[in-house]
Amino acid sequence: MRQETRNKGQTIRIWNTLTGKKEPLPVRKGKPLRLFVCGPTVYDRTHIGHLRTYIFFDFFAKYLRSCGYAVTYLQNITDIDDKIIRRAKERGEKPLALSARLTKEYLRDMSAFGADAVDTYAAATKFIPEIAGQVERLAAKGAAYKIESDGYYFDVAQFPGYGKLSRRTAAQAEDAVSRIDDSLGKRNKGDFCLWKFSKPGEPVWNSPLGAGRPGWHIEDTAISEHFFGPQYDVHGGGLDLKFPHHEAEIAQQEAASGKVPFVKLWMHTGMLTVRGEKMSKSLGNFITARDFLSNHSPAAFRFLSLSHHYRTPLDYEEKLVRAAEETLEGIRQFLGKLSFVETRTLKKFSKRLSLPAHARAWEAALADDVNTPKALASLFELIRTAYSVIWKLDPRSTRALRDFLISRLALLGIAFSLPKVPANIKEYAGEREVFRKRQQFVQSDALRKKIEALGYMVEDTPAGPFLWPKKRSTK
Ligand code: AMP
Numbered sequence: 001m002r003q004e005t006r007n008k009g010q011t012i013r014i015w016n017t018l019t020g021k022k023e024p025l026p027v028r029k030g031k032p033l034r035l036f037v038c039g040p041t042v043y044d045r046t047h048i049g050h051l052r053t054y055i056f057f058d059f060f061a062k063y064l065r066s067c068g069y070a071v072t073y074l075q076n077i078t079d080i081d082d083k084i085i086r087r088a089k090e091r092g093e094k095p096l097a098l099s100a101r102l103t104k105e106y107l108r109d110m111s112a113f114g115a116d117a118v119d120t121y122a123a124a125t126k127f128i129p130e131i132a133g134q135v136e137r138l139a140a141k142g143a144a145y146k147i148e149s150d151g152y153y154f155d156v157a158q159f160p161g162y163g164k165l166s167r168r169t170a171a172q173a174e175d176a177v178s179r180i181d182d183s184l185g186k187r188n189k190g191d192f193c194l195w196k197f198s199k200p201g202e203p204v205w206n207s208p209l210g211a212g213r214p215g216w217h218i219e220d221t222a223i224s225e226h227f228f229g230p231q232y233d234v235h236g237g238g239l240d241l242k243f244p245h246h247e248a249e250i251a252q253q254e255a256a257s258g259k260v261p262f263v264k265l266w267m268h269t270g271m272l273t274v275r276g277e278k279m280s281k282s283l284g285n286f287i288t289a290r291d292f293l294s295n296h297s298p299a300a301f302r303f304l305s306l307s308h309h310y311r312t313p314l315d316y317e318e319k320l321v322r323a324a325e326e327t328l329e330g331i332r333q334f335l336g337k338l339s340f341v342e343t344r345t346l347k348k349f350s351k352r353l354s355l356p357a358h359a360r361a362w363e364a365a366l367a368d369d370v371n372t373p374k375a376l377a378s379l380f381e382l383i384r385t386a387y388s389v390i391w392k393l394d395p396r397s398t399r400a401l402r403d404f405l406i407s408r409l410a411l412l413g414i415a416f417s418l419p420k421v422p423a424n425i426k427e428y429a430g431e432r433e434v435f436r437k438r439q440q441f442v443q444s445d446a447l448r449k450k451i452e453a454l455g456y457m458v459e460d461t462p463a464g465p466f467l468w469p470k471k472r473s474t475k
Pocket of ligand 1: 038039040041042048049050052053236237238239240241269270271272273278279280
């Protein structure tokens with residue numbers, strides 16, 4: 001198979017929240033891997049907490065595709081929900097107008113951060129018949145029940161597997177902190193709403209269940225069943241959604257279809273936090289994607305996110321972004337030096353650099369539960385090794401090394417453009433070189449100062465003067 005040659009036969013293993021261990025990627029021969037990731041509830045702007053999760057899954061899909069796997073990546077968008085209705089009311093806007101506007105902004109933000117791996121975005125309101133159909137099936141099977149003038153609820157007591165993902169029982173679901181729908185008529189406190197009957201002024205859809213709108217969890221399974229069928233390969237989302245949202249998804253789909261498991265592999269990203277607290281719309285401690293971009297580059301955020309393992313929390317601080325930007329500038333300058341060495345085809349440049357061991361280290365790290373920090377560490381190790389011989393590298397090694405680094409960084413969504421040094425700066429550097437060789441240091445120092453005053457620094461290297469802008473320009 002093409003994929004096995006591309007990822008050099010390494011078995012990709014992923015931590016499965018459902019089983020609590022690393023397992024081989026559940027691939028089906030000759031068929032695409034079906035990946036579903038929970039999309040946002042669009043009642044406010046995208047923040048960098050969302051981005052942490054979505055950039056990881058963007059990379060994950062691209063990484064698998066780069067190994068030769070076909071991936072069908074589906075994401076829902078919650079465009080109707082209590083929070084949307086509440087926010088629209090506060091703003092004097094129509095709920096569906098608010099969610100349509102914020103969906104557009106979300107898609108724009110994803111694209112601004114280079115997160116373009118999703119094949120299909122599916123908004124809940126476009127799948128009302130599928131949603132109502134699933135609720136009807138659950139009711140027919142006795143897994144759901146109706147509360148008059150309220151809605152349809154899932155009866156967690158009827159689903160023995162409830163709690164298998166989060167390892168919480170239906171009884172433990174009855175705590176005060178979980179986001180579980182309230183209703184006086186519920187059979188069990190952990191029961192969650194599937195279909196809400198309409199209240200005056202709220203968006204409403206007609207259905208055999210009665211006029212109403214979907215509950216929070218049901219759209220995900222109705223949408224994934226529509227595109228993937230009752231069972232599929234990988235489900236992703238943030239750790240905050242493991243309970244009750246993902247637990248509810250399992251209950252809904254397995255109760256509706258009778259097929260187990262609903263999803264083979266569950267992946268959860270760690271939260272982006274601020275001083276230890278989850279960055280969230282409701283806590284108001286968020287930095288929007290847009291605000292982030294007014295000070296920093298998308299590459300800096302991608303690099304910052306992916307230099308942490310996806311399952312660990314990432315406590316956000318401005319200084320981490322600055323450090324990420326400096327590291328990227330260091331890599332850029334290294335690539336600049338490689339291009340510079342490449343133009344010098346002198347005999348003394350004879351050192352060979354072997355890349356296969358580094359390629360293996362990169363591949364092994366990613367195959368081991370997508371360990372991006374370890375994969376990045378292998379690139380830094382390579383750069384360190386190469387730096388010690390950079391002025392002796394033969395042109396073939398230089399080119400191979402540059403391509404090796406650029407292609408791997410591109411997979412992370414990080415591209416570099418090298419600065420163009422203006423002709424007059426190059427001329428001054430050339431004149432300075434003549435003075436330097438003649439040991440006329442006063443004149444050569446004066447030219448160095450002139451070059452610096454024009455915003456460039458000059459480094460005297462065994463390959464000649466290397467020129468580079470003094471100010472970082474990676475933004
Ligand atoms: P929401 O709109 O709150 O449903 O979130 C959409 C997606 O972003 C879900 O997969 C969440 O788990 C994820 N998410 C929200 N906040 C954060 C955060 N602070 N860190 C990481 N992921 C988050």
